[in-house]
Amino acid sequence: MFKNLSLQEYFYVGYIYLILLGIVSDAIFYAILGIPYLNYVSILDALVSPFSLLTNNWKLTIVLVIAFSFMYVYTTKWSFRIYKRFRDKKWYQKIYNVEKWDKLYKDMEDKKNLRQGILFLFFLMFVSMRLGMGIGVQRRISTSELKPNYQLVFKDNSEKKIRLIGQNSAFIFYIEDGERIIAVTPIADNVKQIKRLPKK
Numbered sequence: 001m002f003k004n005l006s007l008q009e010y011f012y013v014g015y016i017y018l019i020l021l022g023i024v025s026d027a028i029f030y031a032i033l034g035i036p037y038l039n040y041v042s043i044l045d046a047l048v049s050p051f052s053l054l055t056n057n058w059k060l061t062i063v064l065v066i067a068f069s070f071m072y073v074y075t076t077k078w079s080f081r082i083y084k085r086f087r088d089k090k091w092y093q094k095i096y097n098v099e100k101w102d103k104l105y106k107d108m109e110d111k112k113n114l115r116q117g118i119l120f121l122f123f124l125m126f127v128s129m130r131l132g133m134g135i136g137v138q139r140r141i142s143t144s145e146l147k148p149n150y151q152l153v154f155k156d157n158s159e160k161k162i163r164l165i166g167q168n169s170a171f172i173f174y175i176e177d178g179e180r181i182i183a184v185t186p187i188a189d190n191v192k193q194i195k196r197l198p199k200k
Contacts, residue, residue: 015047021123022046025130026166032134033141033165033182035173040184045168050126064129071121137165141180148177152185153193161197 030037086092148161162174
């Protein structure tokens with residue numbers, strides 16, 4: 001599918017892929033928290049979102065890289081070896097249609113659809129990760145485990161201690177200290193400063 005694309009076409013495919021990845025993963029994350037995120041997102045926010053998430057959390061990046069590497073090696077090498085080893089076993093043939101799997105593994109050996117498979121795997125991993133993050137944040141909100149980590153200073157010099165949930169180019173998503181409801185505030189002409197609170 002991607003074999004005969006020009007450099008510019010690769011750029012377009014990558015652009016669309018990143019936008020879809022950003023929109024789907026963030027929409028799932030915020031939907032779990034009860035926020036209709038698509039009402040607050042722009043194309044640029046969706047495009048930058050995966051990079052922003054990974055660069056702001058190096059531990060998450062390391063986990064994602066290790067998990068993706070493991071899945072890639074398993075899909076391209078280990079699963080093929082396991083299949084080859086057990087293919088002729090009767091119990092294995094009862095579980096799997098070996099003719100169908102022969103064709104699939106032949107394509108894998110010839111590296112057909114490898115790029116599409118890698119992109120699909122990364123998409124699944126990233127979306128699953130955001131799903132898990134959303135469930136984790138929702139659980140911590142319901143048990144009041146989230147403590148303030150930022151202080152908002154508004155244009156009228158009023159201040160709020162908040163737990164930052166997320167931010168894009170136009171809006172900030174947060175929970176006020178002592179609250180369990182996520183608030184959405186426009187940044188432009190509203191927020192003067194966002195101060196990081198020292199860790200206790």
